[in-house]
Amino acid sequence: MAVELLFPGRCLYCRRIHSDDGYICADCMDYIKFASGEICVKCGRKICFCHKEKLWYDYCVAPFYYKDGLKQSLLELKRGKRADFVKGFAFYMADCVRRMLPAADIIAAVPMFPKREREIGFNHAWLLAKQLSHILGIESDKRALIKTVQREKQHLLNSRMRKYNLTEAIECRSRSVCGKNILLCDDITTSGATFNACAYELKNAGAKGVFCVAAAISMQN
Ligand SMILES: [Zn+2]
Ligand SMILES: [Zn+2]
Numbered sequence: 001m002a003v004e005l006l007f008p009g010r011c012l013y014c015r016r017i018h019s020d021d022g023y024i025c026a027d028c029m030d031y032i033k034f035a036s037g038e039i040c041v042k043c044g045r046k047i048c049f050c051h052k053e054k055l056w057y058d059y060c061v062a063p064f065y066y067k068d069g070l071k072q073s074l075l076e077l078k079r080g081k082r083a084d085f086v087k088g089f090a091f092y093m094a095d096c097v098r099r100m101l102p103a104a105d106i107i108a109a110v111p112m113f114p115k116r117e118r119e120i121g122f123n124h125a126w127l128l129a130k131q132l133s134h135i136l137g138i139e140s141d142k143r144a145l146i147k148t149v150q151r152e153k154q155h156l157l158n159s160r161m162r163k164y165n166l167t168e169a170i171e172c173r174s175r176s177v178c179g180k181n182i183l184l185c186d187d188i189t190t191s192g193a194t195f196n197a198c199a200y201e202l203k204n205a206g207a208k209g210v211f212c213v214a215a216a217i218s219m220q221n
Contacts, residue, residue: 012088013069015076023088028069035065035217036096044192044217055192056199057184057210061100063092066188066216074187074216080120083127089187089215090131097136097183101211104183107133108144108202110194111170128215129185138183143174145184145198170197178206183213190218 011018013028020026040048044060064070076082077089097104109129117123126142133140148169182202189195189212199210 009088010082010084011069012073012085015069015073023091032070033065034063036061036063036100039217041100044189044195044212044214046217053196056196056203057192057212059101060189060192060195060212060214061096062189062214062217063096064216066190066218070216077124078187080122080124083122083124086124086127086131090128090135093128093185093213093215094132094135097132097211097213101183101213102181102209104136104138104209104211105180106144106176107136107138107140107183107185108177108198109140109142110184110186110198111145111147113147113149125186128187132183132185132213136183141174141176144172144177144182145201146171146173170201172201172205172207174205177202179208181209181211182207183211186212186214188216188218189214 009018009023010016011025011028012023013032014025016025018025022029024032039046039062040050041059041061042048043050043055044062066074073082073085074089077085107129109123109125112123112125129140148171184195184198184202186194195212199212202210
């Protein structure tokens with residue numbers, strides 16, 4: 001695979017500066033076990049649960065397992081420390097997408113609360129989506145999914161209860177997804193529940209297909 005060269009760079013696994021070819025240094029590359037090829041391409045789990053749960057997404061792929069050095073690097077990315085890891089992770093995600101998924105029309109990301117995004121400085125899932133958009137030449141839509149807080153049945157509650165009656169919700173408010181195949185992007189997938197909630201909203205808004213891609217899949221599956 002062709003690597004966009006911007007080296008020396010920081011290894012995604014050991015986080016040391018290196019000048020080897022690629023986003024992972026040669027030493028680490030020798031013992032990294034890739035998740036793609038081992039996980040079910042439909043549900044995104046090592047032990048397939050396709051027939052056990054209603055899945056709203058059509059595919060789910062990830063290049064890496066969420067463990068060891070890659071876990072540490074993704075945590076640093078998530079905490080806003082290492083936005084420079086986005087390129088490397090997106091490179092391997094794009095490789096998975098090209099090899100394993102049908103063509104998508106729009107790239108979306110698992111949303112983050114605007115307040116949280118301002119605190120960290122970015123939504124890491126959106127940064128990965130933007131980079132994937134750049135690599136794959138597919139347009140991205142940040143408004144495809146947004147995170148909101150809903151205050152339900154407030155009138156039935158006293159003021160003390162109201163404080164605790166906030167429900168997180170993911171909504172699709174973009175008409176652009178209608179009839180389209182959406183590539184949905186996140187950093188980590190564990191149970192697939194977040195992808196499923198997002199896919200449900202996208203399908204309800206008329207999306208034809210929802211194809212999920214994460215940088216890493218949790219080993220707990
Ligand atoms: Zn390394
Ligand atoms: Zn499966």
